[in-house]
Amino acid sequence: MEANATKTQPGSANPVIRIARRHIRPGNEAAYEALVGEMFQQMQACKGFLGAELIPANAPDGEHQVIIRFSSEDALANWDGSAARSELLARMAKLADTDPEYRRLSGLEAWFTPAVVPATMHPPRARMALVTWMGIFPTVSLVLWLIEPLLRPYLPFLPKVALLTGLIVVTMTWGVMPRLTRMMRGFLNRQ
Numbered sequence: 001m002e003a004n005a006t007k008t009q010p011g012s013a014n015p016v017i018r019i020a021r022r023h024i025r026p027g028n029e030a031a032y033e034a035l036v037g038e039m040f041q042q043m044q045a046c047k048g049f050l051g052a053e054l055i056p057a058n059a060p061d062g063e064h065q066v067i068i069r070f071s072s073e074d075a076l077a078n079w080d081g082s083a084a085r086s087e088l089l090a091r092m093a094k095l096a097d098t099d100p101e102y103r104r105l106s107g108l109e110a111w112f113t114p115a116v117v118p119a120t121m122h123p124p125r126a127r128m129a130l131v132t133w134m135g136i137f138p139t140v141s142l143v144l145w146l147i148e149p150l151l152r153p154y155l156p157f158l159p160k161v162a163l164l165t166g167l168i169v170v171t172m173t174w175g176v177m178p179r180l181t182r183m184m185r186g187f188l189n190r191q
């Protein structure tokens with residue numbers, strides 16, 4: 001089950017991914033999944049909602065995972081403070097053995113989302129490496145071509161390398177990789 005929205009604001013803050021894992025009492029799985037679907041519909045009305053997925057338990061004693069993506073921490077906080085979320089969580093609690101365990105991702109660890117899924121759903125490492133190279137090669141080339149000549153007369157080697165690699169990491173984390181992995185999603189997650 002998946003929900004997507006295209007209401008992203010240009011120049012918005014860094015996207016946030018939150019994964020909620022919880023064990024559902026046997027026999028309540030269908031009711032829980034229906035509530036998650038209802039939650040996804042409610043989220044679509046929220047400003048900054050980017051998408052959501054449900055990964056059902058892959059074994060009877062396993063956990064369901066709900067992955068949600070918002071355009072910023074503020075957008076996620078608005079959803080968290082909503083009455084609709086509170087009401088849905090109260091209904092979900094009646095079907096579960098445990099409270100949800102949350103994990104929040106941003107920056108480097110969110111490059112290849114979803115990050116906490118069964119191993120069979122991870123993109124192959126060779127594809128992740130290729131997509132990473134597709135982002136790093138042009139970024140490093142551009143930084144070295146444009147900025148390194150400006151720094152050459154002013155900084156010694158190690159401080160210059162530290163500054164350039166820092167700039168490259170920031171550019172990759174918040175600029176290049178979120179867009180590139182979105183564009184290459186079909187290639188990365190091909191079954």
